[in-house]
Amino acid sequence: xxxxxxxxxxxxxxxxxxxxTVMIGGFGTAGQPAQLIDALIEHGAKELTxxxxxxxxxxxxxxxxxxxxxxxxxxxxxxxxSDSYEFDKLYYAKKIELELVPQGNLAARIQAAGAGLGxxxxxxxxxxxxxxxxxxxxxxxxxxxxxxxxxxxxxLIKAFKGDRWGxxxxxxxxxxxxxxxxxxxxxxxxxxxxVVPLGDLDPEYVITPGIFVKHVVAVKGK
Amino acid sequence: MAYQRLTREQIVQRVxxxxxxxxxxxxxxxxxxxIANYLDPNKDIFLQSENGVLxxxxxxxxxxxxxxxxxxxxxxxxxxxxxxxxxxxxxxxxMRGGHIDICVLGAFQVAQNGDLANWHxxxxxxxxxxxxxxxxxxxxxxxxxxMEHVTKNGESKIVQQCSYPLTGMGCVNRIYTDLAVIDxxxxxLLVSEMVPGLTLDExxxxxxxxxxxx
Numbered sequence: 051x052x053x054x055x056x057x058x059x060x061x062x063x064x065x066x067x068x069x070x071t072v073m074i075g076g077f078g079t080a081g082q083p084a085q086l087i088d089a090l091i092e093h094g095a096k097e098l099t100x101x102x103x104x105x106x107x108x109x110x111x112x113x114x115x116x117x118x119x120x121x122x123x124x125x126x127x128x129x130x131x132s133d134s135y136e137f138d139k140l141y142y143a144k145k146i147e148l149e150l151v152p153q154g155n156l157a158a159r160i161q162a163a164g165a166g167l168g169x170x171x172x173x174x175x176x177x178x179x180x181x182x183x184x185x186x187x188x189x190x191x192x193x194x195x196x197x198x199x200x201x202x203x204x205x206l207i208k209a210f211k212g213d214r215w216g217x218x219x220x221x222x223x224x225x226x227x228x229x230x231x232x233x234x235x236x237x238x239x240x241x242x243x244x245v246v247p248l249g250d251l252d253p254e255y256v257i258t259p260g261i262f263v264k265h266v267v268a269v270k271g272k
Numbered sequence: 273m274a275y276q277r278l279t280r281e282q283i284v285q286r287v288x289x290x291x292x293x294x295x296x297x298x299x300x301x302x303x304x305x306x307i308a309n310y311l312d313p314n315k316d317i318f319l320q321s322e323n324g325v326l327x328x329x330x331x332x333x334x335x336x337x338x339x340x341x342x343x344x345x346x347x348x349x350x351x352x353x354x355x356x357x358x359x360x361x362x363x364x365x366x367m368r369g370g371h372i373d374i375c376v377l378g379a380f381q382v383a384q385n386g387d388l389a390n391w392h393x394x395x396x397x398x399x400x401x402x403x404x405x406x407x408x409x410x411x412x413x414x415x416x417x418x419m420e421h422v423t424k425n426g427e428s429k430i431v432q433q434c435s436y437p438l439t440g441m442g443c444v445n446r447i448y449t450d451l452a453v454i455d456x457x458x459x460x461l462l463v464s465e466m467v468p469g470l471t472l473d474e475x476x477x478x479x480x481x482x483x484x485x486x
Contacts, residue, residue: 077323077324077342077346077360078342078346079339079346080323080339080340080341080342080346081340103360107346127401127402127403127404128401128402128403129399129400129401130398130399130400130401131346131401137399138399141399142397148399148400150400150401150402151402152402152403152404152405152406152407153322153360153364153402153403153404153407154364154367154368154404154406154407154411155406155407156360157360157361157363157364158361158364158368160361161361172368173368173410173411174368174406174407174410174411175406176410176441177438177440177441178406178437178438178439178440178441179392179437179438180402180406193441220357221340222325222338222340222341222351222357223321223323223324223325223340223341223342223357224340225324225357225358225359226323226324226359226360227359227360228359229359229361230359230360230361257359
């Protein structure tokens with residue numbers, strides 16, 4: 051019998067080694083897997099490359115991981131926010147590397163990795179600072195930039211319900227990067243509000259099929 | 273004759289009049305977000321939010337906020353009946369793939385050829401952040417810009433060539449300022465409206481790029 055559910059968050063998280071690339075779901079704090087991040091802080095893996103849309107908000111979650119000094123590089127689209135002070139401090143102290151990626155390119159590069167594509171030609175960013183030094187091409191008289199996939203060793207995502215085969219549903223706009231990050235990582239760990247028996251999730255409404263998920267851990271609260 | 277500049281609220285009110293029923297619309301962070309307050313609630317206008325919401329409704333009543341339901345500016349929202357949720361890949365397929373009829377963005381500068389600069393001042397000590405601006409700029413079928421006509425120091429924001437780093441090339445279709453409504457066309461910048469009492473000569477003096485009447 052295959053059972054991807056795990057009673058202990060830490061058991062799942064402790065596989066993350068120093069130097070790993072870790073995708074972390076969420077848009078701001080919506081969909082951010084706070085309990086998985088807390089476990090990653092406790093585990094203490096260092097020199098991480100983190101892929102997220104933002105660069106932490108306030109004091110919790112991703113911001114706390116940054117503050118703990120575990121992240122050497124962040125790949126994101128929108129690091130500058132009113133409450134991203136932990137990132138700001140590291141950035142100005144030159145203690146973190148930033149790779150800024152337009153949000154749609156971030157999504158497309160993650161999807162390219164998940165889909166096994168070698169790269170994508172995207173119109174986003176063509177002719178701008180963020181395309182400097184990159185290969186470009188005119189296709190049907192429109193300019194495109196070649197962007198490469200973003201692969202990850204781990205994806206930490208927040209879903210709503212999951213079952214022992216790893217099937218997931220999400221809740222409202224907390225879905226955001228979860229489904230695409232799940233496809234792009236060697237090992238996807240999902241925190242869910244509730245583990246349900248196999249067959250309880252309506253197959254018509256499964257958003258992430260279990261093939262993309264290695265571990266499902268239930269956490270308390272929403 | 274003296275003229276009065278539009279307030280920021282009046283600018284967004286003016287833009288709201290140009291959004292037809294049935295449009296799929298993305299409103300940028302900041303001033304453009306407020307356009308939603310002036311859309312006719314009896315019209316079906318579909319507001320898309322880059323974080324994965326189509327059919328975005330107004331802000332929730334106090335106490336009804338849900339931390340899983342936010343917009344691109346990370347403010348609490350509601351979902352209209354018929355609305356839907358989707359992941360970021362689908363969301364940017366809508367935005368980049370030409371499925372959004374109108375997006376409205378703020379700007380630092382717009383050039384006479386429609387180049388847009390709104391993500392970065394280029395200052396070396398500024399933390400750069402781009403979000404979905406570049407995707408919307410080149411992906412939406414019509415790009416509207418709302419902004420003050422001149423900076424706080426009186427410099428024109430409608431320029432011959434952008435001095436700030438570009439968000440997208442030749443992508444702006446229409447500019448709504450506190451003084452005028454201006455279309456970006458192959459024949460240059462065409463002024464279709466001005467605030468009462470303002471002449472084209474006066475507007476031109478405040479504008480770096482050449483203007484003509486539509």
